[in-house]
Amino acid sequence: MRIKIDYKACTGCKQCEIICSLAHTNTVNPWRSRIRVYVGEEFCLPVIAGPYTEAACNSKGITMVDGVEVDACVVCRASCPVKSVYKEPDTGIPLKCDFCGEPPNPQCVQWCAPNALTLVEDT
Amino acid sequence: MFGWKGKLLRIDLSTHLIRTEALPPRLMKEYIGGRGMCARILFDEIDPRIDALSPDNKLIFAPGPLTGTGAPAASRYIVSAKSPLSNCVSSPCCGGYLAANLKYSGYDLVIFEGRSPEPVYASICDDRVELRPARHLWGKTSHDTEEAIRAEMKSGDGLDNWALNAMGIANIGPAGENLVRFASIMADGGRAAGRSGLGAVMGSKNLKAIVSLGKGHVNIADVEGFRKAVMAFYQEGRDNGELRKRRRYGTWSLPGRANASKSQATYNFKEGYSEAFAKYEDPEVIRDLIRVRDEACFACPFSCGKRSRIKDTDYPLTAKGPEHETMALLGSNCGLEYMEDICRANYICNELGMDTITAGAMISLAMELFEEGHLPEREIGYPLPFGSTNMLRLLNEIALRQGIGDLMAEGGVAFASRYGHPELFMGVKGMGIPAWHPQAFDALGLQYATSNTGGSHTKSTMPFYEGRKDPARFVEFTKKDQDYISAADSGVLCWIIYHGPLWGEKLAEWLTYVTGVEHTVQGMDIVGERIWNLERLFNLRAGLTGKDDCLPPRITREPRVKNRVVQLDRLLDEYYASRGWDSSGVPTREKLQELGLEEEGAYVL
Numbered sequence: 001m002r003i004k005i006d007y008k009a010c011t012g013c014k015q016c017e018i019i020c021s022l023a024h025t026n027t028v029n030p031w032r033s034r035i036r037v038y039v040g041e042e043f044c045l046p047v048i049a050g051p052y053t054e055a056a057c058n059s060k061g062i063t064m065v066d067g068v069e070v071d072a073c074v075v076c077r078a079s080c081p082v083k084s085v086y087k088e089p090d091t092g093i094p095l096k097c098d099f100c101g102e103p104p105n106p107q108c109v110q111w112c113a114p115n116a117l118t119l120v121e122d123t
Numbered sequence: 124m125f126g127w128k129g130k131l132l133r134i135d136l137s138t139h140l141i142r143t144e145a146l147p148p149r150l151m152k153e154y155i156g157g158r159g160m161c162a163r164i165l166f167d168e169i170d171p172r173i174d175a176l177s178p179d180n181k182l183i184f185a186p187g188p189l190t191g192t193g194a195p196a197a198s199r200y201i202v203s204a205k206s207p208l209s210n211c212v213s214s215p216c217c218g219g220y221l222a223a224n225l226k227y228s229g230y231d232l233v234i235f236e237g238r239s240p241e242p243v244y245a246s247i248c249d250d251r252v253e254l255r256p257a258r259h260l261w262g263k264t265s266h267d268t269e270e271a272i273r274a275e276m277k278s279g280d281g282l283d284n285w286a287l288n289a290m291g292i293a294n295i296g297p298a299g300e301n302l303v304r305f306a307s308i309m310a311d312g313g314r315a316a317g318r319s320g321l322g323a324v325m326g327s328k329n330l331k332a333i334v335s336l337g338k339g340h341v342n343i344a345d346v347e348g349f350r351k352a353v354m355a356f357y358q359e360g361r362d363n364g365e366l367r368k369r370r371r372y373g374t375w376s377l378p379g380r381a382n383a384s385k386s387q388a389t390y391n392f393k394e395g396y397s398e399a400f401a402k403y404e405d406p407e408v409i410r411d412l413i414r415v416r417d418e419a420c421f422a423c424p425f426s427c428g429k430r431s432r433i434k435d436t437d438y439p440l441t442a443k444g445p446e447h448e449t450m451a452l453l454g455s456n457c458g459l460e461y462m463e464d465i466c467r468a469n470y471i472c473n474e475l476g477m478d479t480i481t482a483g484a485m486i487s488l489a490m491e492l493f494e495e496g497h498l499p500e501r502e503i504g505y506p507l508p509f510g511s512t513n514m515l516r517l518l519n520e521i522a523l524r525q526g527i528g529d530l531m532a533e534g535g536v537a538f539a540s541r542y543g544h545p546e547l548f549m550g551v552k553g554m555g556i557p558a559w560h561p562q563a564f565d566a567l568g569l570q571y572a573t574s575n576t577g578g579s580h581t582k583s584t585m586p587f588y589e590g591r592k593d594p595a596r597f598v599e600f601t602k603k604d605q606d607y608i609s610a611a612d613s614g615v616l617c618w619i620i621y622h623g624p625l626w627g628e629k630l631a632e633w634l635t636y637v638t639g640v641e642h643t644v645q646g647m648d649i650v651g652e653r654i655w656n657l658e659r660l661f662n663l664r665a666g667l668t669g670k671d672d673c674l675p676p677r678i679t680r681e682p683r684v685k686n687r688v689v690q691l692d693r694l695l696d697e698y699y700a701s702r703g704w705d706s707s708g709v710p711t712r713e714k715l716q717e718l719g720l721e722e723e724g725a726y727v728l
Contacts, residue, residue, distance in 0.1 A: 011426035013419035018193035022346060028192055029227065029340035030289070038288050039220075041312070041430065041441045043416060071284045085285045089338045113357060113424030114370075114417070 001104045003048060003097075003117055007065075010044040010116035012037055016108035023100060023107045031089045034097040035108050038074050042066065046116060048108075049086040050077030052094040125344040126188035126638035127151055132230045132252060134245060136328050137178060137237030141252050146231050153719065155634070156187030158214045158612035159654045160232055161203030165212055166657055166723065171665035175207035175320075176302060176327040178238035184225065184293070184333065185233075187615035191226035191341045191422075192349075194633040195356055196617040198222060198420035202293075205665070206319035207327075208304045208481065208534055209552040209577035212661040213319035216581070216612060218420030218428070219311030221291025227337025235328060244272065244294075244332040248280075249339060257331035264474040265296040265309040266440060272334055286336060294332035295322040296476025298522035302326050303532040305481035305554075306522075309473060313443025314420075314428075317478040319554060319576055344639025352636060356629070357424060366425055366620070370417070372406040373427040374447035377558075379404035381451065385684050386563030388456040388556075390509055391487040392549045392677055395560040395684035397455035403462065412462055415441050425620055433466045445469035445479070448580065451558030452483025457490060458509030467515055475522035484555025485521065485531050486514045488539055488548050497542045503527050546676045551578035552667070561678050561689050566597040568679075568689035569698060572672045573601070575658040582608055584622040598697045606651030613654065653718045656702075656710050660720070663727045669699075669708025 014037050017030035025032050038045040043066060057080075060072040079086035079094035086095045100106050109117045129146050154160045161183045165171075173179040182204045189197035200222035206213035225233060228249050235245075242257040255275075260268050272294075273287045282290075291311060299306035299322030306322030307315040325331075343349050360366045368376050378400050381387035385395040403409055413433055419426035432441045445453070445465055453472070454465040472479045492498035493507045500506055504526060505513050520528030531538050535548035535555060549556055554577030561568035570583040583604040604622075611618045611630055621629055634642040662671075673679075674691055682688050699706060703714035715724040 008416075011417045011419035013421065013423050013426060015193060015195075015422055015424060018422060019350070021340075022193065022343070022350070025340075026346055027340040027342050029338070031227075031338045032340070036285060036289075038285065041415070074284055074288075082283070083285065084283050110354065111357075113360070114426060 001099065001119060002122055003099075003106055003109060004120045005046050005048070006116050006118070007043055007045050009114045010037065010046050011114050012039040012044040013113070015111045015113065016046060016117065019107045019111040029089070031085070032095070034086065034095050036085045040068070040070070042068055045070070045075065047075060047077055048097045049079055049095050051079070051096060053078040053080045056080055056082040125342045126192065126634070127156065128226060128229045128231050128341070130230055131232035131234065132247070133234045133236065134252070134254070135236045136239040136243070136254070136330060139239070139254050141254070143230075151188070153650065153653065155610065155613035155650055156231060157185045157201040157615035158203065158216070158609060159650060160613070161185050161201055161214055162212060162654050162657045162661070164232070164234065165203060165205065166661050169205065171205065171212075171661050173205065175205040175210065176323060178328070180205050180324055180327070182235040182321065182324050182328060182330070183232060184221075185615070186222040186226045186231065187613055188231075188638055189614045189616060189633055191223040192343055192637050193353065193422050194614075194616070194637060195353060195360070196420070196423040196425060196620040197614060197633070198422050199615045199617050200225065201612060201615060202308055202316040202321050204321055204324045206321070206554075206576065207302075207323050208320040209554045210665055211319075211552060211576050211667065212658045213321065213576040214612065215316040215318045215321060216615060217293070217308065217310050217314050217316035218423070218617065219291060219314045220289070220421050221293050221310055221333070221335055222615070223421045224289070224291040224335035224337040226341055227339045228335055229337070229339050233333070235330060238327065239329040242329045242331050244334065245330065246276075247333065247335040249337060260331050261300060262297060265294055265476050266312070266474055268294045268296070268332055269312065272332060276334070282336070290334055290336045292332060292334045294476075295325045296474060296522070298475045298477045299323055299326035300331075301522065301524045301532065303477060303522060303524070304534045305478045305485070306476050307478045309476050313473050315473070315478070318480065318579055318581070320478070322476050343637050345636045349633075349636040352632060360424060369427045369620070370425050372410060373429045375406040375409045375429065377447035378450060379406065381447070381559060384563050386560040386567075388451045388558050388560055390458055391456060391491045391547070392556075392560060392675075393683055395563055399458070399460040400455050403450075409462060413466060418443065420617070423617065423620070427619060431466060433463045435463065435467070438467060438470050440470075442466065442470045442473055448558045449479040449483070452480045452555070453486070456483055456487045457514055459512070459514075460510060464512055464515075468518060471515060471518045475519070477518070477522055480557050481535070481550075481555040482518060482521065484549055485535055485538065486517060488535055489517065489527075489531065490514070491547050492539070492542050492544065495544075497544055549675050549677065551674060552671055554578045556675075560684050561674065562682070562684035562687055565594065565689050565694065566601055568674055568691055569598065569601050569694045570605075572674050572691055572695070573605070573698060575655065575662060581618070584608065584618065598694060598701055601698065602701050603648075605655055606648055608651070609654040610647040610651035613650065649718065653720065656715065656718055656720060657723060659710060660723050660727055663709060669695075672708055
């Protein structure tokens with residue numbers, strides 16, 4: 001299973017961040033969320049935390065989304081030493097999406113009102 | 124603590140002294156948060172008779188107990204101070220991301236006092252609260268200010284793009300710096316705490332911006348119950364036709380509605396139907412023309428905000444809106460025919476930091492004065508008939524206080540009086556009335572006249588829903604609506620979502636889940652009524668009287684729309700009676716006792 005992201009449908013409301021932190025930590029704090037939304041002028045980019053990487057990469061290519069240049073660190077899913085997201089703010093412990101357990105029942109998908117996130121079978 | 128963070132932040136701009144205080148439990152119980160707490164603090168801490176632009180005024184930013192919890196559409200914060208435009212207590216609210224960040228930083232209220240000797244901006248990042256020099260930001264437009272602050276936080280504080288993106292920023296443009304009496308506070312790329320000129324209060328305090336990034340948390344008392352209730356609410360919202368329309372069109376569906384009910388402000392309220400807007404009655408047309416994307420406030424599933432752009436190299440950036448109020452006041456009310464011109468006017472007001480509603484009222488006033496021959500062309504420098512795009516130039520001149528703009532920046536009463544026709548200014552208590560023509564619905568006239576902050580559409584709900592047009596009951600509904608919105612503004616819930624379609628018990632329900640303290644609908648009504656009466660007492664102490672609950676003569680004497688006038692005198696008598704006030708609009712001792720405000724009443728009784 002995977003979470004399919006339709007970034008053009010995203011409105012930047014960040015309810016996914018809220019429910020993710022609430023489901024995992026029982027408090028609300030977007031900084032403890034395993035999904036973050038980058039709010040741009042033309043579109044928003046929901047990005048889900050992937051595996052932890054130990055080193056910062058130094059070969060940043062130019063990433064284009066819809067003809068707009070986006071910071072490569074923003075579309076990268078890794079929790080990494082140079083990024084402020086996907087880690088516990090107090091301890092720095094890296095965070096990763098776990099699909100809210102087994103069987104997968106990601107709460108961000110449930111709380112996504114504009115249906116930018118959907119749970120789909122791997123193809 | 125659940126819901127609330129239990130702390131307020133007090134920033135003395137005169138001495139640059141910053142301190143935190145515990146939030147008094149009584150405030151939480153009797154005033155909930157947001158607008159309620161603001162009303163209480165302003166009443167307690169400032170003399171209502173002061174000059175609003177003096178250092179004695181206090182400026183409060185207030186999220187509420189629901190802010191940042193994920194309660195749907197609890198994204199807003201109240202900004203409150205004495206208004207330099209209406210001299211009333213004022214409490215505009217604004218969406219975006221700042222409210223949640225203030226809350227995550229750990230503060231339920233941020234109070235600014237005094238006046239900084241030098242321009243500064245306030246940076247509130249968790250425990251780290253600083254006033255930073257802003258001399259280099261002075262004169263910058265709203266968008267440029269946000270950019271410059273982000274760049275500074277990137278190089279100075281080492282924040283990465285994610286952190287910069289999560290921040291909330293509120294700022295003022297040149298209009299606020301120049302103390303234009305209807306300057307707004309702009310936030311997060313085009314949102315505004317617009318009405319009543321608090322941008323000028325911020326400017327008078329030499330406070331250019333407030334920026335916040337919070338990494339703390341908010342606790343919820345009953346997490347399971349809360350999650351279930353939110354899911355149920357989503358379902359309700361999905362099935363609701365009214366909200367589906369809101370999501371797709373925002374307020375763009377309203378010009379059609381207003382034209383159909385003959386209530387679209389047109390030619391300085393001379394008419395209630397705009398022929399030029401006939402082509403925009405189908406909201407799909409506006410959507411195709413200018414929409415870039417749907418834009419939600421923090422935690423709002425309904426995304427009624429629309430980001431827009433026009434094909435014009437002079438206006439390369441996207442803008443928020445224009446909302447219906449802007450389209451009506453800067454558009455049909457000034458006789459503009461094309462959406463592109465309205466977008467340009469909206470863009471100018473946003474960038475310079477001016478309230479689009481009062482600015483529109485000022486321009487249409489100038490246009491009527493010009494057409495009637497009271498305002499000679501040599502005083503403006505160019506012709507200004509209805510429909511002229513010279514108004515774009517005039518908007519700039521108001522914000523920069525150039526030429527005739529300097530006088531217009533003082534507000535409608537001063538400007539219209541200077542040219543001998545104060546009756547042509549379509550405002551209440553000095554504040555321009557919003558888009559809906561009151562002659563189409565008597566209830567609206569009553570709402571505008573009795574609003575505690577001046578001619579405002581956000582202190583009571585529009586009379587569309589649940590029989591609120593019924594003449595036998597709308598006075599009663601007006602009172603109920605005003606109380607309800609006062610309470611919702613204390614949550615702080617967005618009343619655009621919570622009026623009409625989802626009317627009712629949601630506020631009490633969310634508050635109970637989030638704070639763990641039992642809240643009831645009846646209890647909320649009392650809180651709302653308490654806030655309304657306290658604000659009224661503030662205004663009475665400031666020197667206003669029942670005589671200020673009035674409407675422009677055009678509304679009460681000239682039958683312009685549907686061949687009728689608003690019979691305000693009769694309505695006011697009924698309204699005062701339903702509020703438990705005496706015939707001159709002063710709350711009675713019994714009413715104040717009932718609300719626990721007898722001590723406060725001693726100032727005016």
